[in-house]
Amino acid sequence: MKLSELFENVPDIEIRSLMVDSRKKRPDSIFFCEKGMMFDGHRFVEQAIQNGAKVIVHSEPLENKHPDITYIKVKDVNAVLNKVADAFYGYPSHNLLMFGVTGTNGKSSIACIIRDVMNQFMPTGYIGTIAIEYGNVKLPPLLTTPDIDDLHGILADMVSAGIRCCALEASSIGIEQGRVDAIDFDAAIFTNLTHDHLDYHGTMENYFQAKKKLFDHLKESCVAITNVDDPYGMKIVADCKCPVVTYGIDHPADYQVTRYQLLKDRTIFTLRCNNMEYELETNLVARFNIYNLVAAIAAMNQKGISITQMLPLLKHIPQIAGRMERIDEGQPFNILVDFAHTPDGIEKLCQYASAITPKGNRIIAITGSAGKRDTAKRPIFGQLLDKYADMIILTEDDPRNEKPLDICKEIASGIHEKPYVIIEDRYDAIRQAVEIADKGDTIIIMGKGDEKFIYREFGREPYEGDDAIAREAVRKYYFGNRED
Numbered sequence: 001m002k003l004s005e006l007f008e009n010v011p012d013i014e015i016r017s018l019m020v021d022s023r024k025k026r027p028d029s030i031f032f033c034e035k036g037m038m039f040d041g042h043r044f045v046e047q048a049i050q051n052g053a054k055v056i057v058h059s060e061p062l063e064n065k066h067p068d069i070t071y072i073k074v075k076d077v078n079a080v081l082n083k084v085a086d087a088f089y090g091y092p093s094h095n096l097l098m099f100g101v102t103g104t105n106g107k108s109s110i111a112c113i114i115r116d117v118m119n120q121f122m123p124t125g126y127i128g129t130i131a132i133e134y135g136n137v138k139l140p141p142l143l144t145t146p147d148i149d150d151l152h153g154i155l156a157d158m159v160s161a162g163i164r165c166c167a168l169e170a171s172s173i174g175i176e177q178g179r180v181d182a183i184d185f186d187a188a189i190f191t192n193l194t195h196d197h198l199d200y201h202g203t204m205e206n207y208f209q210a211k212k213k214l215f216d217h218l219k220e221s222c223v224a225i226t227n228v229d230d231p232y233g234m235k236i237v238a239d240c241k242c243p244v245v246t247y248g249i250d251h252p253a254d255y256q257v258t259r260y261q262l263l264k265d266r267t268i269f270t271l272r273c274n275n276m277e278y279e280l281e282t283n284l285v286a287r288f289n290i291y292n293l294v295a296a297i298a299a300m301n302q303k304g305i306s307i308t309q310m311l312p313l314l315k316h317i318p319q320i321a322g323r324m325e326r327i328d329e330g331q332p333f334n335i336l337v338d339f340a341h342t343p344d345g346i347e348k349l350c351q352y353a354s355a356i357t358p359k360g361n362r363i364i365a366i367t368g369s370a371g372k373r374d375t376a377k378r379p380i381f382g383q384l385l386d387k388y389a390d391m392i393i394l395t396e397d398d399p400r401n402e403k404p405l406d407i408c409k410e411i412a413s414g415i416h417e418k419p420y421v422i423i424e425d426r427y428d429a430i431r432q433a434v435e436i437a438d439k440g441d442t443i444i445i446m447g448k449g450d451e452k453f454i455y456r457e458f459g460r461e462p463y464e465g466d467d468a469i470a471r472e473a474v475r476k477y478y479f480g481n482r483e484d
């Protein structure tokens with residue numbers, strides 16, 4: 001593409017790529033001097049040139065300008081990067097039916113439900129915490145919401161592969177950093193807002209304002225889908241230019257659940273909308289998944305898929321990796337692997353565990369808390385486990401360069417009544433839980449979900465995964481079926 005197709009009054013240079021990180025080689029590229037939390041991209045102009053930049057987009061004055069390099073001074077580099085990435089990749093989000101999902105919990109679940117259901121109507125991709133997936137392509141994610149260049153690039157690849165729809169998770173940090181500013185959403189969903197990421201946002205108000213930006217910027221033909229039962233649900237759409245559609249259980253809503261039954265292996269509920277009532281059955285369990293399902297239904301329905309068409313598909317939603325994943329190796333107790341890593345997520349999971357665990361049986365909870373992230377959550381995790389669990393095993397969860405033992409002790413500071421042990425090694429923690437479980441008990445393994453890595457001091461290290469370990473522990477240590 002010619003530089004002149006992207007900017008006015010510039011030389012006719014051929015541009016082959018975009019560059020936001022000077023460390024990565026990008027031939028014939030435009031380097032964008034972004035200001036981050038750690039660095040100011042203006043510092044890396046020389047390295048960017050060595051790695052292929054022919055054009056520098058900057059907002060601060062630059063010294064030592066090279067005669068063969070084009071310099072473009074702008075007010076807001078991030079805004080220009082968004083515009084350029086959109087155009088450079090051929091406006092991919094404009095050519096896709098784009099669903100955006102934001103909120104503290106439920107983004108991946110809702111985005112995956114939309115992907116699975118929409119795939120039955122048109123080829124649909126997914127971008128989020130679990131993966132980047134479309135057609136036969138499955139890539140590991142780097143961030144929940146990829147950075148601007150990656151995001152538009154992935155969407156362009158989707159369009160080239162014949163994909164017509166995409167469900168994208170928009171994290172609060174991603175929204176705040178403008179990663180989705182140029183995305184042409186057709187529907188945007190709000191799930192809920194509870195304590196998380198306060199290390200980054202500072203206060204709940206800032207966290208809320210970050211999420212709200214997504215809704216403030218929606219185009220008029222978009223539709224905003226919001227949760228009326230969440231205290232932030234109506235506030236977040238207060239300045240929307242597009243129609244707002246509500247969903248909920250406890251308050252009157254456009255898509256309202258009027259009755260529900262939570263069962264161990266499925267959920268049955270009645271959904272009322274447009275003066276019609278629908279009886280729904282799904283393999284997804286727990287009350288919070290009713291919210292996730294109804295949010296997804298509302299969004300897809302608003303975009304033309306009838307509820308009657310969706311009904312048979314909702315019965316067998318494919319397992320969402322590491323979210324309420326049941327481990328069943330024939331053992332006479334429940335094991336749930338779940339990605340709960342916020343106070344709200346942990347409380348909701350514990351409430352579900354209480355609902356499925358017979359009186360007289362125990363909830364055995366295994367959790368840690370991520371190192372170098374929102375440390376205020378730790379004692380709250382302890383308090384919640386104290387309230388709901390009968391036995392608590394504290395273990396490591398992405399300690400980064402903190403000591404797992406110290407993190408566990410901070411969680412333990414919230415535990416006052418229930419017995420707990422600290423077993424730093426996650427494998428041993430899960431094994432211990434399996435060894436002490438009795439018939440009818442429920443083991444909940446929280447925090448890592450489907451992740452097959454642990455962030456330790458020097459970055460990501462491979463990890464077998466909670467699901468694999470739980471299965472192995474049941475086979476080896478519960479049934480004594482040693483394979484080694």
Ligand SMILES: CC(=O)N[C@H]1[C@@H](OP(=O)(O)OP(=O)(O)OC[C@H]2O[C@@H](n3ccc(=O)[nH]c3=O)[C@H](O)[C@@H]2O)O[C@H](CO)[C@@H](O)[C@@H]1O[C@H](C)C(=O)N[C@@H](C)C(=O)N[C@H](CCC(=O)O)C(=O)O
Nearest residue numbers: 020021022034036037038039041044143144145147171173
């Ligand atoms: C805190 C945070 O979000 N950081 C993200 C942010 O980094 P930053 O603003 O601090 O950037 P920086 O490192 O200061 O550098 C500034 C600029 O200089 C550039 N640079 C930097 C160094 C260099 O040598 N050369 C160079 O060109 C960088 O590419 C960047 O453009 O911008 C970078 C480029 O887009 C991201 O890679 C980086 O994500 C880091 C890896 C990260 O871990 N982010 C997490 C917290 C995150 O975003 N998570 C959310 C939410 C997850 C959830 O909901 O649970 C997500 O969407 O994944």
Ligand SMILES: Nc1ncnc2c1ncn2[C@@H]1O[C@H](COP(=O)(O)OP(=O)(O)OP(=O)(O)O)[C@@H](O)[C@H]1O
Nearest residue numbers: 104105106107108109129288291323338339340345
């Ligand atoms: N609607 C919901 N309300 C409260 N908790 C939920 C909800 N949906 C899921 N959870 C809990 O949060 C965990 C993470 O779910 P999910 O991955 O869908 O959320 P997310 O918003 O994508 O989180 P992240 O961006 O951190 O990955 C689940 O494992 C579950 O414990």
